[in-house]
Amino acid sequence: MRLELYRVLQQCRRGVLLDLGLSGEHSLELPGCLLYTRCGTVPHLTYHTLCTLKHLPAVTQITLDSLAEHQEVLEEFQEGVRRFAGLKDTLIFCSLHDSAAPNHTGYTTNKTVSVWGSGGRIELTVAQYMALQKAIRPNWYQSMADGETRQLNPTRKRVCKAVDRTLSHLDECLSLHLKTEELRGAEIFGVVEGADVLEERVRSARETAKRPVGGFVLDGFHTEAMSQELRSQLIMAVIKELPENKPRVLLGVGHPDEVLACVEDGIDLFEGFFPFQVTERGCALSFSYTLDPNPESTERNGREFEEIPEHRESETLGHQQKKTPFEINLKDRRYQDDFCPLVVGCGCYCCKNHQRAYLHHLLMTNELLAGVLLMVHNLEHYCGFFCSLRGALESGRLDALKKKVLQGRV
Amino acid sequence: MAASTERETDMGSVNAGVSARRAVSSAPPLALRILAECPVSKARACDLTLPHCTVNTPVFMPVGTQGTMKGITSDQLEDLGCQICLGNTYHLGMRPGPEIMEKAKGLHNFMNWKNNLLTDSGGFQMVSLVALSEVTEEGVRFQSPYDGKEILLSPEQSIAIQNSLGSDIMMQLDDVVSSTITGPRVEEAMKRSIRWLDRCIAANKNPDRQNLFAIIQGGLNAELRKACLEEMTKREVPGFAIGGLSGGEAKDDFWKMVTLSTDYLPRAKPRYLMGVGYAVELVVCVALGCDMFDCVFPTRTARFGSALVPWGSLQLKKKQFAKDFQPIDPDCHCPTCKRHSRAYIHALFKCDTAAMHHVTIHNIAYQLSLMRAVRASILEARFPEFVRTFMRRMYPSRETYPNWAVEALATVNITLD
Numbered sequence: 001m002r003l004e005l006y007r008v009l010q011q012c013r014r015g016v017l018l019d020l021g022l023s024g025e026h027s028l029e030l031p032g033c034l035l036y037t038r039c040g041t042v043p044h045l046t047y048h049t050l051c052t053l054k055h056l057p058a059v060t061q062i063t064l065d066s067l068a069e070h071q072e073v074l075e076e077f078q079e080g081v082r083r084f085a086g087l088k089d090t091l092i093f094c095s096l097h098d099s100a101a102p103n104h105t106g107y108t109t110n111k112t113v114s115v116w117g118s119g120g121r122i123e124l125t126v127a128q129y130m131a132l133q134k135a136i137r138p139n140w141y142q143s144m145a146d147g148e149t150r151q152l153n154p155t156r157k158r159v160c161k162a163v164d165r166t167l168s169h170l171d172e173c174l175s176l177h178l179k180t181e182e183l184r185g186a187e188i189f190g191v192v193e194g195a196d197v198l199e200e201r202v203r204s205a206r207e208t209a210k211r212p213v214g215g216f217v218l219d220g221f222h223t224e225a226m227s228q229e230l231r232s233q234l235i236m237a238v239i240k241e242l243p244e245n246k247p248r249v250l251l252g253v254g255h256p257d258e259v260l261a262c263v264e265d266g267i268d269l270f271e272g273f274f275p276f277q278v279t280e281r282g283c284a285l286s287f288s289y290t291l292d293p294n295p296e297s298t299e300r301n302g303r304e305f306e307e308i309p310e311h312r313e314s315e316t317l318g319h320q321q322k323k324t325p326f327e328i329n330l331k332d333r334r335y336q337d338d339f340c341p342l343v344v345g346c347g348c349y350c351c352k353n354h355q356r357a358y359l360h361h362l363l364m365t366n367e368l369l370a371g372v373l374l375m376v377h378n379l380e381h382y383c384g385f386f387c388s389l390r391g392a393l394e395s396g397r398l399d400a401l402k403k404k405v406l407q408g409r410v
Numbered sequence: 411m412a413a414s415t416e417r418e419t420d421m422g423s424v425n426a427g428v429s430a431r432r433a434v435s436s437a438p439p440l441a442l443r444i445l446a447e448c449p450v451s452k453a454r455a456c457d458l459t460l461p462h463c464t465v466n467t468p469v470f471m472p473v474g475t476q477g478t479m480k481g482i483t484s485d486q487l488e489d490l491g492c493q494i495c496l497g498n499t500y501h502l503g504m505r506p507g508p509e510i511m512e513k514a515k516g517l518h519n520f521m522n523w524k525n526n527l528l529t530d531s532g533g534f535q536m537v538s539l540v541a542l543s544e545v546t547e548e549g550v551r552f553q554s555p556y557d558g559k560e561i562l563l564s565p566e567q568s569i570a571i572q573n574s575l576g577s578d579i580m581m582q583l584d585d586v587v588s589s590t591i592t593g594p595r596v597e598e599a600m601k602r603s604i605r606w607l608d609r610c611i612a613a614n615k616n617p618d619r620q621n622l623f624a625i626i627q628g629g630l631n632a633e634l635r636k637a638c639l640e641e642m643t644k645r646e647v648p649g650f651a652i653g654g655l656s657g658g659e660a661k662d663d664f665w666k667m668v669t670l671s672t673d674y675l676p677r678a679k680p681r682y683l684m685g686v687g688y689a690v691e692l693v694v695c696v697a698l699g700c701d702m703f704d705c706v707f708p709t710r711t712a713r714f715g716s717a718l719v720p721w722g723s724l725q726l727k728k729k730q731f732a733k734d735f736q737p738i739d740p741d742c743h744c745p746t747c748k749r750h751s752r753a754y755i756h757a758l759f760k761c762d763t764a765a766m767h768h769v770t771i772h773n774i775a776y777q778l779s780l781m782r783a784v785r786a787s788i789l790e791a792r793f794p795e796f797v798r799t800f801m802r803r804m805y806p807s808r809e810t811y812p813n814w815a816v817e818a819l820a821t822v823n824i825t826l827d
Contacts, residue, residue, distance in 0.1 A: 039761045070757050086749040118760035353522045361506045368481030
């Protein structure tokens with residue numbers, strides 16, 4: 001794995017990860033997002049519907065939350081999760097928790113972490129964690145980490161303990177990694193913890209950077225955990241401690257405005273759970289991100305904006321996350337006879353073939369196709385946003401893109 | 411790939427259908443060309459030309475109740491070779507309602523489905539789903555489960571909704587009674603269904619592009635069935651359905667009513683057996699002379715993890731499949747079997763709806779390819795042999811063949827070994 005930077009502006013990086021995969025056949029453009037999956041499947045999608053997407057991320061993210069319960073099966077299968085899930089041509093990044101799933105606290109110990117599958121809690125020691133990785137055979141995986149400081153409003157002592165534990169887990173993981181034939185060629189990403197304590201963040205980053213890791217995972221910066229201002233401060237401090245030649249993955253952050261800010265702070269990779277959350281609340285991403293100066297797309301962007309201020313904040317959504325200003329709620333009555341595509345000019349399968357009125361109908365009747373079509377659109381829109389973000393970095397127009405994306409905010 | 415060849419044959423048959431219209435009498439916009447008739451049984455293979463494409467019969471029609479095929483995109487359904495599917499008038503009439511349908515320029519447009527659609531009349535759901543319904547000469551009166559408003563579904567109303575849906579085949583509103591009741595109510599329902607057929611024919615605003623099928627009623631009473639057949643076949647309708655069956659009656663009663671109906675139905679018009687979808691019923695009823703079938707079973711059972719295979723079904727959620735790394739059916743060419751194992755689908759059922767989609771795709775593929783194999787055997791004059799092979803594969807031994815199927819097949823000269 002080799003990181004090549006085309007353009008660096010202060011902390012902000014535009015680059016590419018090369019020579020990925022066992023035979024070095026893959027590459028990944030940065031900044032980018034990972035392909036979000038549960039049990040190796042992009043929610044609601046089959047191979048056919050997934051293949052309608054044009055800008056699919058080269059790296060698929062899987063989590064132990066959805067895979068730990070299948071350890072025995074994967075061990076017997078022997079060929080790793082990629083073949084088990086029929087994914088074939090992709091790289092696998094394995095992280096601990098599903099950022100879109102409810103998060104549980106109070107179960108982490110000195111020696112173990114817990115994940116939650118369909119059958120409940122599964123507790124993992126480092127040895128068990130590594131046995132799971134051996135069965136999963138990812139290309140990259142995060143080391144075992146104590147990320148429990150994310151919601152507890154932890155004391156400084158607890159934060160310090162989390163950093164210590166995470167470093168000690170990392171050392172154990174690294175030593176087992178070397179002994180595991182099945183993980184040859186795979187990379188461990190070290191996890192930076194430290195909650196909102198600047199000194200602990202810096203210590204965590206500095207110590208992790210001393211280890212032979214392939215990259216870094218920044219944990220505990222979730223949307224709900226802190227303001228963007230604080231997040232940026234902490235990230236910048238962390239990044240000062242990290243080497244330039246290794247990728248930085250940020251967990252738990254997915255809103256476009258936060259992504260833009262964090263890219264400026266030096267983040268390379270994000271998780272892809274946000275489009276899934278939007279889908280689950282019956283919404284479609286509709287924010288504008290096109291900087292293309294050609295008149296056709298300017299016109300279409302103009303249309304998108306007109307619609308956004310109409311949103312009523314009183315809309316009640318049956319999902320835990322609140323609707324963000326980057327999406328429209330298709331359950332709203334006003335879409336029942338709206339025969340426009342979700343986003344005018346969008347080239348996704350859903351927008352090319354279906355109209356808002358149909359999606360409204362599917363949502364009102366609880367039909368499964370609603371999730372399929374919304375997931376296709378939201379994924380395409382989100383990946384398109386990252387594409388545009390990379391383009392803006394290349395042409396030095398990040399500010400213009402920020403303006404455009406934030407323009408639609410209520 | 412397969413889709414483009416499919417389309418070419420369709421175009422070919424459209425032209426063939428036009429000339430066939432002259433040779434075989436039929437009311438436009440439908441033409442039935444009988445390609446082969448089994449020399450032994452009553453089975454037949456036809457090309458049924460409808461406004462959106464030609465349908466190769468015998469055909470199984472998957473049910474897309476609310477304008478969608480349960481998580482499968484219209485492209486996926488088309489790729490499986492589906493030439494006609496169903497929409498339910500009762501559901502679509504409630505939500506989104508005829509007004510939206512008119513604005514959407516019909517159900518084809520609304521759901522982006524390029525091939526044919528058949529819509530039912532709404533009568534069956536009304537009686538089976540709505541507790542508070544009352545049938546009078548006027549129509550079916552019921553309370554909307556969504557807003558509690560009292561609604562009357564008359565024959566005229568049913569056709570008006572189906573006209574707004576723009577389906578290629580519409581069904582008359584019939585007076586549906588349970589197939590297990592007897593007595594004067596069955597006769598009343600049969601006679602009323604005839605009167606309602608006339609009202610439906612008169613109400614059809616688009617006879618040039620929407621076919622209206624009559625529904626034979628009469629319960630399990632042969633005399634009433636015959637009377638209904640005699641009256642309804644006097645009408646100029648483009649096709650007939652055999653209704654009032656597949657509602658929990660004894661299989662022995664069921665097949666006798668089917669074979670009685672096909673004996674009296676005109677050869678030149680399509681015969682649609684409503685609500686039939688188990689593989690063995692399909693094969694037997696093709697032998698008895700039926701051309702079209704529909705059933706929610708294959709798609710509904712898929713969502714519960716039941717995958718249809720030539721030897722029965724696999725309950726994929728059961729633990730025994732957790733480490734079974736074979737495809738559902740190693741001989742199946744569907745997108746699911748080409749890519750996924752039983753073990754993976756078993757695991758996926760614990761966390762994502764895509765597991766259901768995989769099995770739904772497989773089950774539709776199974777039904778459609780079963781019917782393609784039936785058709786090929788009729789065209790090649792080896793249908794009786796096909797039935798024997800099918801039964802041998804489906805059942806572990808001769809002793810386990812269902813009696814009704816053995817008897818029914820014997821009446822059309824197919825003996826099982």
